[in-house]
Amino acid sequence: xxxxxxxxxxxxxxxxxxxxxxxxxxxxxxxxxxxxxxxxxxxxxxxxxxxxxxxxxxxxxxxxxxxxxxxxxxxxxxxxxxxxxxxxxxxxxxxxxxxxxxxxxxxxxxxxxxxxxxxxxxxxxxxxxxxxxxxxxxxxxxxxxxxxxxxxxxxxxxxxxxxxxxxxxxxxxxxxxxxxxxxxxxxxxxxxxxxxxxxxxxxxxxxxxxxxxxxxxxxxxxxxxxxxxxxxxxxxxxxxxxxxxxxxx
Amino acid sequence: xxxxxxxxxxxxxxxxxxxxxxxxxxxxxxxxxxxxxxxxxxxxxxxxxxxxxxxxxxxxxxxxxxxxxxxxxxxxxxxxxxxxxxxxxxxxxxxxxxxxxxxxxxxxxxxxxxxxxxxxxxxxxxxxxxxxxxxxxxxxxxxxxxxxxxxxxxxxxxxxxxxxxxxxxxxxxxxxxxxxxxxxxxxxxxxxxxxxxxxxxxxxxxxxxxxxxxxxxxxxxxxxxxxxxxxxxxxxxxxxxxxxxxxxxxxxxxxxxxxxxxxxxxxxxxxxxxxxxxxxxxxxxxxxxxxxxxxxxxxxxxxxxxxxxxxxxxxxxxxxxxxxxxxxxxxxxxxxxxxxxxxxxxxxxxxxxxxxxxxxxxxxxxxxxxxxxxxxxxxxxxxxxxxxxxxxxxxxxxxxxxxxxxxxxxxxxxxxxxx
Numbered sequence: 001x002x003x004x005x006x007x008x009x010x011x012x013x014x015x016x017x018x019x020x021x022x023x024x025x026x027x028x029x030x031x032x033x034x035x036x037x038x039x040x041x042x043x044x045x046x047x048x049x050x051x052x053x054x055x056x057x058x059x060x061x062x063x064x065x066x067x068x069x070x071x072x073x074x075x076x077x078x079x080x081x082x083x084x085x086x087x088x089x090x091x092x093x094x095x096x097x098x099x100x101x102x103x104x105x106x107x108x109x110x111x112x113x114x115x116x117x118x119x120x121x122x123x124x125x126x127x128x129x130x131x132x133x134x135x136x137x138x139x140x141x142x143x144x145x146x147x148x149x150x151x152x153x154x155x156x157x158x159x160x161x162x163x164x165x166x167x168x169x170x171x172x173x174x175x176x177x178x179x180x181x182x183x184x185x186x187x188x189x190x191x192x193x194x195x196x197x198x199x200x201x202x203x204x205x206x207x208x209x210x211x212x213x214x215x216x217x218x219x220x221x222x223x224x225x226x227x228x229x230x231x232x233x234x235x236x237x238x239x240x241x242x243x244x245x246x247x248x249x
Numbered sequence: 250x251x252x253x254x255x256x257x258x259x260x261x262x263x264x265x266x267x268x269x270x271x272x273x274x275x276x277x278x279x280x281x282x283x284x285x286x287x288x289x290x291x292x293x294x295x296x297x298x299x300x301x302x303x304x305x306x307x308x309x310x311x312x313x314x315x316x317x318x319x320x321x322x323x324x325x326x327x328x329x330x331x332x333x334x335x336x337x338x339x340x341x342x343x344x345x346x347x348x349x350x351x352x353x354x355x356x357x358x359x360x361x362x363x364x365x366x367x368x369x370x371x372x373x374x375x376x377x378x379x380x381x382x383x384x385x386x387x388x389x390x391x392x393x394x395x396x397x398x399x400x401x402x403x404x405x406x407x408x409x410x411x412x413x414x415x416x417x418x419x420x421x422x423x424x425x426x427x428x429x430x431x432x433x434x435x436x437x438x439x440x441x442x443x444x445x446x447x448x449x450x451x452x453x454x455x456x457x458x459x460x461x462x463x464x465x466x467x468x469x470x471x472x473x474x475x476x477x478x479x480x481x482x483x484x485x486x487x488x489x490x491x492x493x494x495x496x497x498x499x500x501x502x503x504x505x506x507x508x509x510x511x512x513x514x515x516x517x518x519x520x521x522x523x524x525x526x527x528x529x530x531x532x533x534x535x536x537x538x539x540x541x542x543x544x545x546x547x548x549x550x551x552x553x554x555x556x557x558x559x560x561x562x563x564x565x566x567x568x569x570x571x572x573x574x575x576x577x578x579x580x581x582x583x584x585x586x587x588x589x590x591x592x593x594x595x596x597x598x599x600x601x602x603x604x605x606x607x608x609x610x611x612x613x614x615x616x617x618x619x620x621x622x623x624x625x626x627x628x629x630x631x632x633x634x635x636x637x638x639x640x641x642x643x644x645x646x647x648x649x650x651x652x653x654x655x656x657x658x659x660x661x662x663x664x665x666x667x668x
C-alpha cells in the first residue's frame with residue numbers, strides 16, 4: 001500500500017529579487033515502512049521536500065497524498081491535526097521543550113492528542129526504555145547530552161505511532177559515534193515498528209543506513225535508488241522488502 | 250496536571266528574576282492601591298459620619314419646600330406624634346424634632362445675627378454629637394413636665410460666638426426675631442453651656458435652646474421645622490427612606506412632607522467625595538497602566554525568546570490558539586500572584602495604620618475642614634483590599650493580548666529558524 005505520494009511538486013522562494021527553486025517538478029512515492037534518505041548539498045531542496053511532506057510548507061504546484069488524503073489542499077488547522085496524529089518530527093537541534101522533563105517531552109504530543117495519563121505514562125516509559133534512556137525520565141533536556149536529547153526527540157516522534165516520521169539532519173549536531181548509534185536506533189525502530197521514515201541529510205556517514213536513497217540537486221530529484229545493501233544489511237540484518245527503482249510520474 | 254497549566258507555570262519561572270520584577274511591580278502598585286483606597290474610603294465614611302453625626306443627621310423629614318427655601322412657616326404640625334409614629338415603624342429611638350429660625354442675639358456689649366435651633370434636650374444627644382462637645386457648663390436640660398409652668402429659658406452656643414459676644418456661663422442673652430405668626434419675638438435666656446464642634450460655621454453662628462422654649466418664644470406651639478433621624482446601619486438607608494416615605498404618604502398625606510437623606514441634605518459631601526475620587530481615579534489609572542505596560546513588555550520578551558519553541562510545538566501539531574491560551578495562562582498566573590501578594594501585604598499595611606493611625610504633614614487642615622480627627626484609622630475591608638488588585642489583574646491580562654496576537658501570526662518553519 002502506498003503511503004506517501006508526491007506529484008509534480010513545485011515550490012519557489014523569493015529572496016529579494018532572486019527566485020530560488022526549492023522544489024522543481026518533484027514526483028515521488030514512498031511505501032509503508034520504508035526508510036528513505038534524502039541527500040544532497042545545502043540548498044538542494046531536501047529540507048523543503050521534508051517540510052512539504054510534513055505539511056509545514058504548502059507547495060506552489062503539485063499534490064501530496066498521505067494515505068489517500070491530499071494534504072497539499074488542507075488548511076492550517078487540518079494540517080496541524082495531520083501533524084499531530086499522523087506525522088512525527090525529529091529536528092536537527094532536537095527542539096525539546098526545555099521546561100519539560102524527558103518523559104514529559106515524550107508525553108507532550110500524546111497529551112495534546114488527549115491520551116489518558118496512565119496510558120501516556122506506560123507508553124512514554126516503554127519508548128524511553130527502548131531508546132536507551134531508562135532511568136533518565138525526570139531529567140530536563142539541559143541535563144542530557146546531545147545524543148540523549150536526540151533520542152528523546154526520536155521517542156517523542158515515535159510514541160504516538162505516526163504513519164510517517166520526518167527527520168531533518170538528525171545527526172548534524174552529534175559526534176560520529178553518537179550519530180551512528182542514533183542511526184542504528186532509527187533503523188531498528190523502523191524495522192520493528194514498521195514506521196515510514198524519511199530522513200534528510202548531507203552527512204555521508206549515515207546515508208548508508210537507509211535502504212532507499214534519493215539524491216536531490218537544485219530542487220530536483222537526480223537519483224532514486226535502493227542501495228545494494230544497507231549498513232544494516234552488511235551487518236547481517238534482514239532488510240525490508242523494497243521494490244523501488246528510480247521512478248517517474 | 251494539565252499540560253498547558255504545567256507549561257505555563259514552569260515557563261513563568263524560567264526567568265525567575267524577570268518574573269519577580271514584574272510581580273513586584275504588581276505587588277507594589279497593589280499595596281499602594283489597597284492602602285490608598287482604604288484611607289480614602291475610610292476618610293469618606295468618617296467625613297460622612299462626622300458631618301452628619303454632628304448636626305444634620307442621616308435623614309430628615311421636612312416640608313417639601315423647606316430644603317430649597319427654608320421658611321419658618323413650612324413646618325411640621327404635631328412633631329411629637331410623627332416622632333412616635335416613626336419610632337414604632339422603624340424600631341429606632343434615635344429620632345428627634347427641631348425648630349429652626351434666625352434671630353438677633355445680643356449680649357451686654359455686642360449683637361449678632363444667629364441661627365436659633367430649638368431642640369429636645371432628652372433626645373438631641375441621640376441624633377447629634379453637639380451635646381457631647383460642651384467644653385464649659387452643661388447641655389440643655391429637659392423642661393419640667395408640669396403643665397402650666399413656663400419653659401426653661403436657657404441656651405448653649407458655640408465657643409466662637411461666645412467669644413464674639415463676650416459672654417460666659419450664667420450671662421444673659423437677648424433674642425429678638427419674628428414669631429411664626431409675624432409677631433415680634435423677644436426673650437432673654439441664660440447661657441448654660443458652650444460647645445466646640447471644631448466646625449467654624451457652627452461655632453460662630455448657632456445657638457441651641459429647648460424646643461418648648463423655642464415654640465413659646467417664636468409662637469410656634471406644637472410645631473417643628475423638621476424631624477431628624479439617625480440609623481446605626483447606614484447601608485439600609487435607602488430601605489429606611491422608602492419605608493418612611495410610605496408611612497408619610499399613608500398617615501400625613503395632606504402635609505406635603507418629604508424624606509431627605511444625607512445626600513440631599515449635604516450635597517457638598519458627595520461632591521467633595523466625587524471630586525476627590527475623580528482625581529484619585531486618574532492617578533490609579535496611570536498606575537495600573539504602567540503595570541500593564543510592564544506586563545506587556547515581559548510577555549512580549551517571553552514570546553520573542555520562545556519563538557523557536559512555539560514553532561516546534563506548532564510543527565508537532567499544536568494549534569496557535571493553544572499557544573495563545575498558554576500566554577494568557579502565564580499572565581493570569583503572574584497577575585494572580587501579584588494580586589494575592591499585593592492584597593495581603595496591602596491589607597497588612599492597612600491593618601498597621603488601623604492600629605497606629607495614619608498621618609501626613611498638612612493633614613490637620615483638611616481634617617479641620619471636615620471635622621475629622623488629625624489621624625486616620627483606616628479599616629481593612631474586602632472592597633478596598635481587592636478592587637484595586639482586581640483591576641491590576643484585568644489590565645495585566647488585557648496587556649497580554651498584543652504578545653498573544655504575535656503568536657497567532659507565527660509560521661512554524663520561520664519560527665523554528667528564529668534565533
